[in-house]
Amino acid sequence: MAEVRLYNTLTRTVDRFVPADGTTVRMYTCGPTVYNPAHLGNFRTFLFEDLLRRTLRLAGWQVHQIMNLTDVDDKIIKRASDRGLTITDVTEPIVDTFHADRAFLRIEDAEGYPKATEHIDEMIDLVARLMDRGAAYQAEDGSVYFAIDRFDGYGKLSRLDTRQIRPGARVSHDDYSKENAQDFALWKAAKEEDEKAGAAWNSPWGRGRPGWHLECSAMAMRYLGATMDIHCGGVDLVFPHHEDEIAQSEGATGAPFSRFWCHGEFLLTDGSKMAKRVGNVATVADLREQGVSAAAFRHFVFSTHYRKQLNLSAEALEASIEGVRRVGDFADRLAAATGATPELAEVAAEAEREAAEALFDDLNAPLAMGALFKFIKRANAELDRAGNDAGAIAAARNALAGINGVLDVIPDHGPADDAGEIEAMLAERRDARERRDFARSDAIRKELEDRGIAIEDGPTGTRWKRAR
């Protein structure tokens, strides 16, 4: 096993990571609230988690990842009420969109996508345990709250002193009655709209629905045990979401909830956080409309370290499209090559080692990307020199596959349904060139270019490829 180092929000340092059981990494990644298609900021986080799971596997560990789908919350209920629908009516199509978008971006499947509404029993059990331990109480409004002053470790993740909240901070106007302003809802008493929208369940504390934080604790422990290896999310979840998860989980079990906490930074647009309320969101659908491939978007996201803010811009996307085209051309060239200089094998081995080391060092994808491009440049130079070492070609293909297995930045070719027609045009162009009728030859090339087909005349004939 390679040594993997990860930044742990709990310790605020980069620590050596090894799964507790020595073989399988049990990780929980906070998923989307399914009332609107997830935006690219959300996907930056999911992409970081994809990078993490692929890197852990490259290091030799097995990965068991759980991502929750939050399918009951205030916004979902509001939408359902506004439209006279149930929450399921609202969430089902969005769940489908989420999986489609995820697939488009080549985000690997997690081992499970539990829904909050299907784990109400587990949540009720968790609340009951907290009540038994005296860490929770039912208020006059019927809702159940977690009493943060009965959990010593409260604030250890975010390092926020909740007594210090000052003017200038966003202050909540909570509809519910609590003993302490910082206490958070575990179980919310049902209101009229909740019942109508199908968002209310029976519990020992009356009809109600789970609080936001509760689902993650309940489902994480159900699928990963009392203590998991890694818990991930966006930085905005550090407080209060993850802090509260720790409180309610550890308050119930007495065991550490997660050994590592890893958080991805924001995607910015127009210089500020991409968020619904800022009104600057872009989605996968927008990406597709603009013709930005999954490979290009992955390149864009991985060109900056995950703990650094990243600004979405047309220029940056353009650079990624072009960069990824180069990777694709290189992959094609390697696939078609039959032999190379022996030095290619050395170049490949070095690239593979550099990329892996970069990834193992707190997911330094930008550095790994640098290693990939250095590899492409050197390997192309070796291929230009020609050679007959087939083993070197195989080594280069393996190295590329290894690095790309994590980054996944080789763009797909377009559909090849009109290949015969293109070949016919190329045959005509070849005849024209033999007659030195370059006007005709260039006209055909122009026509193909207009159809998104690029031509490359080489010593062994003409190659063509579809724009990616």
Added chain:
RNA sequence: GGCGCCGUGGCCAAGUGGUAAGGCGGCAGACUGCAAAUCUGCUAUUCGUCGGUUCGAUUCCGACCGGCGCCUCCA
């Protein structure tokens, strides 16, 4: 008001107490009928500003300027 992050060439970006990876773009050359692709060379004596520590700082410390984020339901 509290806490934290960031500021590297035209753009994106890695990085280290010893003198700046990589990508995009640009310029020149090789190859080509011309292109494209590819290769080669060039494109930051400098890392927000000002001080300090040090033999030496972009890298450590301090101040300042600028940007962003968190401080209760937002990835």
